[in-house]
Amino acid sequence: MRCERCGKQIGNKIFKYNNSYLCPECASATGVADMLANPFAGVMNMMDSDFMGAIPPVFSNLEFSSTRAQIKCPKCGTSFRDFDNTGTFGCIECYVAFNDQLQRYLMKSQPNTDYMGRKPGILSEGNTWQDEATEDVKASEEVEAPAAINEAEDEKLTKYENSDIGMLSDDDLKEAIQLAVKKENYMLAARFRDELKGREGN
Amino acid sequence: MWYDEIGENNDIILSSCVSVVRNIRGYKFPTKMDAEEKEFVLTSAEAFAKENDMKFVRLEELSDGQRVEFLRHKIANIEELQNPSGKGLVISDDESLSIVVNQGNHFRIQGNCNGGDINSIFWAVEKLAVNVEKKFDIAFSERLGFLSSNPFEVGTGLRVSFIISVPAIEKGGVMPKVLQRLNSLDWKMVPYIGDGNKRTGNLYEVYSTSTLGVTEKKIYERAITVLEDIVKVERMCREAIYNKNKIIVEDQYFRSYGMLKYCQKLELSEALEALGWLRLAHSMIKDNSVDLDLTKINKMTDRICTEMKHLKGNASIKVETARAKQIRAILEGESN
Ligand SMILES: [Zn+2]
Numbered sequence: 001m002r003c004e005r006c007g008k009q010i011g012n013k014i015f016k017y018n019n020s021y022l023c024p025e026c027a028s029a030t031g032v033a034d035m036l037a038n039p040f041a042g043v044m045n046m047m048d049s050d051f052m053g054a055i056p057p058v059f060s061n062l063e064f065s066s067t068r069a070q071i072k073c074p075k076c077g078t079s080f081r082d083f084d085n086t087g088t089f090g091c092i093e094c095y096v097a098f099n100d101q102l103q104r105y106l107m108k109s110q111p112n113t114d115y116m117g118r119k120p121g122i123l124s125e126g127n128t129w130q131d132e133a134t135e136d137v138k139a140s141e142e143v144e145a146p147a148a149i150n151e152a153e154d155e156k157l158t159k160y161e162n163s164d165i166g167m168l169s170d171d172d173l174k175e176a177i178q179l180a181v182k183k184e185n186y187m188l189a190a191r192f193r194d195e196l197k198g199r200e201g202n
Numbered sequence: 203m204w205y206d207e208i209g210e211n212n213d214i215i216l217s218s219c220v221s222v223v224r225n226i227r228g229y230k231f232p233t234k235m236d237a238e239e240k241e242f243v244l245t246s247a248e249a250f251a252k253e254n255d256m257k258f259v260r261l262e263e264l265s266d267g268q269r270v271e272f273l274r275h276k277i278a279n280i281e282e283l284q285n286p287s288g289k290g291l292v293i294s295d296d297e298s299l300s301i302v303v304n305q306g307n308h309f310r311i312q313g314n315c316n317g318g319d320i321n322s323i324f325w326a327v328e329k330l331a332v333n334v335e336k337k338f339d340i341a342f343s344e345r346l347g348f349l350s351s352n353p354f355e356v357g358t359g360l361r362v363s364f365i366i367s368v369p370a371i372e373k374g375g376v377m378p379k380v381l382q383r384l385n386s387l388d389w390k391m392v393p394y395i396g397d398g399n400k401r402t403g404n405l406y407e408v409y410s411t412s413t414l415g416v417t418e419k420k421i422y423e424r425a426i427t428v429l430e431d432i433v434k435v436e437r438m439c440r441e442a443i444y445n446k447n448k449i450i451v452e453d454q455y456f457r458s459y460g461m462l463k464y465c466q467k468l469e470l471s472e473a474l475e476a477l478g479w480l481r482l483a484h485s486m487i488k489d490n491s492v493d494l495d496l497t498k499i500n501k502m503t504d505r506i507c508t509e510m511k512h513l514k515g516n517a518s519i520k521v522e523t524a525r526a527k528q529i530r531a532i533l534e535g536e537s538n
Pocket residue numbers: 003004005006007008022023024025026027
C-alpha cells in the first residue's frame with residue numbers, strides 16, 4: 001500500500017478517507033488525521049469531499065506486480081520497487097526503463113502529456129510575455145471567470161479525446177461523456193459512451 | 203532583503219514562490235550520486251555563482267543562526283538543512299533568488315517574495331534558469347521536456363506556489379467553491395501547518411501541478427488568475443462577515459489582540475485562530491488603542507509557522523510558553 005500523496009510505502013498505520021489512502025505524515029500534514037479524530041471539528045468538515053480532491057494523486061495509479069518490481073534501470077540500478085517506494089528516479093535512464101508505467105501515471109496526473117514548454121537556454125517568448133500575460137489576465141477578472149473554466153474544460157476534453165480510450169477508467173469515461181455533452185460534441189460523447197457500455201457488457 | 207518588505211496583497215497572500223528544477227545530463231540524480239560527483243556539481247555551481255554575481259555556500263558550513271534564517275525565509279527547507287552533506291546554495295544579494303544544489307535534483311532555481319507580486323520573481327527565475335541551461339548540458343527530452351528526479355515535475359519543471367491566509371473564506375463557508383475553482387485550473391491546496399490533533403487554522407499552501415501540456419506562460423497566467431480570485435473572494439468575505447456581524451467580529455478582534463498581547467502560554471491552534479481574526483478585521487476596525495499593523499500580524503504568523511517547521515513536541519508547556527513570549531515581544535514592537 002502506497003500513500004497517495006507522497007507515494008511512499010505505508011507501514012501499519014493507514015489513513016483512509018474518501019477512498020484515498022494516506023501515510024500518517026501526510027494525513028497529519030493535510031489535516032485528514034485531525035478530521036478523522038473529530039469529524040465535526042471546524043473547517044475540514046465543511047470541505048468534506050472537495051478536500052480530498054485537493055490532495056495530489058501521486059502514484060495511486062501505478063500497478064505493482066512482482067514482474068514489474070524486477071525491472072531495473074541499467075544505469076543507476078533503481079528497481080521499480082525502489083521507484084515505487086520513493087516516488088523518485090535515480091537517473092535520466094530511468095525514464096526509459098520505466099517508460100510504460102510512467103506514461104500511465106502522467107496520463108492521470110497531467111492535463112495533457114505533450115511537452116509544451118520552452119527549449120533549454122532560450123527564453124522563447126522573451127519579455128513580451130510579461131506585458132501580454134498581465135493584460136490577458138486582466139481581461140478575465142471575474143471571480144466566476146466562466147471563460148477560464150470553459151477553457152479548462154476544453155483542455156480536459158481534448159486530453160480525453162487524445163488519450164487511448166482503453167486506458168481511461170470508468171470514472172474518467174463518465175466525466176468525459178459529461179464534458180463532451182456539455183460542449184455539444186455528441187460524436188465524441190457517443191464514442192465514450194460506447195466504450196463504457198462495452199465494459200459493462202463484460 | 204525581500205522578506206523585510208510588505209508585498210502586494212500581503213494581508214491575504216503571505217508569500218509566493220516560483221521554482222524550476224534542472225539536472226545535468228550524464229550525471230545521476232543526487233540520491234544516486236557519489237561524493238565525487240556531488241563535488242563536481244557543487245564546484246560547477248560555485249563557478250556559476252561567481253559568473254552571475256551571486257554568493258555560494260555549502261550547507262554543511264552554515265552556522266546555526268544562518269540555518270534558522272534560511273529556514274525562516276523559505277530559502278532552504280528542513281530536510282536540506284538536516285542532511286546538509288554534499289548540498290549547496292547559490293544565492294542573490296537580496297536573497298530573493300537562489301539555487302539549491304544537490305537536493306533531489308542537481309539544481310532547484312527558486313524565487314521568493316512577500317505577498318503576491320510574482321511578476322517580479324517569475325521572470326527572474328526563468329531568466330536564471332536560462333542562464334543555468336546555457337552553462338550546463340541540461341537533461342532534456344523533446345517529448346517530455348526537462349527531466350527531473352521526481353516524474354511529477356517532468357516537463358517545464360516549473361512550479362508556482364502561494365502561502366495564503368484566508369480566515370474569511372473559511373468562516374464564510376466558501377472553501378468548497380474555491381477548491382472547485384483551483385481544481386479547474388489544475389491547482390491544488392493543502393493546509394500549511396497543523397499540530398497533530400488540532401485544526402490548521404486558515405493557513406494554506408496552493409500550488410500549480412501541471413508541468414506537461416502547458417507553456418510557461420500559461421503557468422504564469424493561471425497563477426495570476428488563482429491569486430486574483432483568492433484575493434477577491436477573501437476580501438469580499440471579510441467585508442460581508444464584518445458588515446453582517448459587526449459586534450461579534452469586533453469582540454473577537456479585541457479579544458484576540460488581548461490574548462496575544464498578554465498570554466503567558468499559547469497553543470498553536472489558538473494562536474492561529476486569533477491571528478485569523480486580527481487579519482480578517484484589521485483593515486476595517488479603526489481603533490487607536492490597538493497598536494497593530496499588517497507587518498506585525500504577518501510577523502507573528504510567520505514566526506509561528508517557522509517555529510512549527512523546526513520544533514518538535516509542540517504541545518509541551520515549554521513550547522507554549524516560548525511561543526507566547528515571542529508573540530508578546532512582536533506586539534511590544536521588538537526591533538527584530
Ligand atoms: Zn504520504
